[in-house]
Amino acid sequence: MTFSSRLTSNLFLSTLLAFAIGACDQQPGDLGQMTDGDEAQCGDAIVQPGEQCDDGNAVDGDGCTANCTLENQPACGDGILQPGEQCDDGNAQAGDGCTANCTLENQPACGDGLLHDGEQCDDGNAIDGDGCTANCTLEGQPACGDGLLQPGEQCDDGNAVDGDGCTANCTLDDQPLCGDGVVHPLEQCDDGNAVDGDGCTTTCMLKGQGVCGDGILHDGEQCDDGNAVDGDGCTANCTLEGQPTCGDGVVQPENGEQCDDGNAVDGDGCTTTCMLEGLGACGDGILHDGEQCDDGNFQDGDGCTANCTLEGVGLCGDGVVHPLEQCDDGNAIDGDGCTTTCMFEGACGDGVLQPPEQCDDGNFQDGDGCTANCTLEGQPLCGDGVVQPGEQCDDGNAQNGDGCTVTCLLEG
Numbered sequence: 001m002t003f004s005s006r007l008t009s010n011l012f013l014s015t016l017l018a019f020a021i022g023a024c025d026q027q028p029g030d031l032g033q034m035t036d037g038d039e040a041q042c043g044d045a046i047v048q049p050g051e052q053c054d055d056g057n058a059v060d061g062d063g064c065t066a067n068c069t070l071e072n073q074p075a076c077g078d079g080i081l082q083p084g085e086q087c088d089d090g091n092a093q094a095g096d097g098c099t100a101n102c103t104l105e106n107q108p109a110c111g112d113g114l115l116h117d118g119e120q121c122d123d124g125n126a127i128d129g130d131g132c133t134a135n136c137t138l139e140g141q142p143a144c145g146d147g148l149l150q151p152g153e154q155c156d157d158g159n160a161v162d163g164d165g166c167t168a169n170c171t172l173d174d175q176p177l178c179g180d181g182v183v184h185p186l187e188q189c190d191d192g193n194a195v196d197g198d199g200c201t202t203t204c205m206l207k208g209q210g211v212c213g214d215g216i217l218h219d220g221e222q223c224d225d226g227n228a229v230d231g232d233g234c235t236a237n238c239t240l241e242g243q244p245t246c247g248d249g250v251v252q253p254e255n256g257e258q259c260d261d262g263n264a265v266d267g268d269g270c271t272t273t274c275m276l277e278g279l280g281a282c283g284d285g286i287l288h289d290g291e292q293c294d295d296g297n298f299q300d301g302d303g304c305t306a307n308c309t310l311e312g313v314g315l316c317g318d319g320v321v322h323p324l325e326q327c328d329d330g331n332a333i334d335g336d337g338c339t340t341t342c343m344f345e346g347a348c349g350d351g352v353l354q355p356p357e358q359c360d361d362g363n364f365q366d367g368d369g370c371t372a373n374c375t376l377e378g379q380p381l382c383g384d385g386v387v388q389p390g391e392q393c394d395d396g397n398a399q400n401g402d403g404c405t406v407t408c409l410l411e412g
Contacts, residue, residue: 042068050092050100052077067091076102076126084126084134086111101125110136110160118160118168120145135159144170144194153194154179169193178204187228188213203227212238212264221264222247237263246274255298273297282308282332289340291332292317307331316342348374348398356382356406357398373397382408 042048043066045056052075053064060066067090069075074082077100079090086109087098094100101124103111110116111134113124120143121132128134135158137146144150145168147158154177155166162168169192171179178184179202181192187204188211194202203226205214212218213236215226222245223234230236239247246255249262257274264272271277273296275284282288283306285296292315293304300306307330309317316322317340319330326347327338334340341362343349349372351362358381359370366372373396375383382388383406385396393404403411 042066050077076100084111110134118145144168178202201226212236239264246272271296282306316340348372358383382406 042051042054043056043058045054047054047068051068052070052073054068055062055064058066060071063071065071065078067077067079069077074080076082076085076088077090077092079088081088085102086104086107088102089096089098092100094105097105099105099112101111103109103126108114108116110119110122111124111126113122115122119136120138122136123130123132126134128139131139133139133146135145135147137143144153144156145158145160147156149156153170154172156170157164157166160168163173165173167173167180169179169181171177178187178190179192179194181190183190183204188206189200190204191198191200196202200206201214203213203215205211212221212224213226213228215224217224221238222240224238225232225234228236230241233241235241235248237247237249239245245252246257246260247262247264249260251257251260251274258276259270260274261268261270266272266277269277271284273283273285277284282291282294283296283298285294287294291308292310294308295302295304298306300311303311305311305318307317309315309332316325316328317330317332319328321328321342325342326344326349328342329336329338332340334345337345339345339350341349341351346352346354348354348357348360349362349364351360353360357374358376358379360374361368361370364372366377369377371377371384373383373385375381382391382394383396383398385394387394387408391408392410394408395402395404398406400406400411405411
């Protein structure tokens with residue numbers, strides 16, 4: 001063999017040996033650079049989708065792990081289960097039970113890219129700042145599960161999981177409170193959420209039924225702050241605190257109250273105007289005999305006075321003695337010396353038959369069978385204003401002290 005031939009042969013063998021040695025020195029992952037089609041793999045020094053880094057080797061401890069995740073940074077794919085992750089198998093591959101975004105495969109959960117019950121959004125990742133948080137709540141919108149305690153929430157631990165002290169609807173576990181799905185005392189409903197507009201308010205009151213605690217001021221309420229809590233200026237029965245008024249549970253006779261059961265509900269024996277039900281009294285909103293009006297309150301200046309007389313009309317009960325009235329004490333109550341017909345009690349016109357009355361129909365009208373002086377109409381009797389045989393006088397009334405007695409004899 002010539003010298004040149006030996007030289008050529010040695011060079012070929014050297015090259016072949018170097019290639020073989022180089023192939024043996026390849027690090028795991030470097031083979032990806034030699035595969036057909038130049039397939040992208042972790043360790044090819046190119047950061048591909050799903051990789052956080054790629055330093056071209058399969059060595060840990062140099063800032064980029066062998067599975068192409070940044071070291072010392074809690075992230076999906078680092079093999080460590082972090083908050084917000086359902087699993088972490090140390091890779092970015094799907095189909096092995098744990099997806100590339102660290103959610104359990106085949107289980108409806110936040111981060112799987114599908115919108116499930118209880119989720120406001122699901123963008124398929126566990127990253128905040130992209131419009132949808134890692135716990136599948138819309139960013140920038142106060143909602144249960146965003147980790148921020150909002151009005152109407154009892155707690156917010158940033159997830160939609162029960163059994164960790166704070167329920168998926170942001171109510172405290174094991175405490176009977178509005179929003180836990182159970183109707184407790186003082187609640188009218190409880191649909192297990194803190195959402196208005198679904199028939200049950202966030203304060204567990206039935207929507208649109210005009211009741212104390214729904215946050216809307218209705219007739220009979222002095223206030224309504226949307227809760228059933230005392231000590232905040234408005235009581236649980238919708239009365240202003242610190243003011244003696246109907247509905248505060250204290251009977252105030254000076255305010256015209258007959259009862260006060262501490263609520264604004266009719267049908268329980270005491271009306272919303274603090275009048276005893278079924279007794280037919282002024283202020284119960286029902287027009288009874290002897291009342292000129294009844295607007296259900298004790299306020300003057302609204303057309304009907306506190307004693308149920310029409311304002312501006314000279315009638316019995318207005319506190320002024322008018323013609324044909326013997327008295328007027330400004331109320332429609334019997335037993336106080338002046339009857340509801342404005343007659344001295346025990347006299348003609350009080351509706352009670354007293355001697356020597358022949359009749360007493362409680363009014364001063366003739367033509368109804370009983371005259372205004374309590375004599376039977378059509379019969380010549382003492383008190384009819386006509387002096388009959390046996391009478392010394394007849395002044396047409398049944399009163400003594402006016403010169404002619406109630407028996408039609410001259411006085412003195």
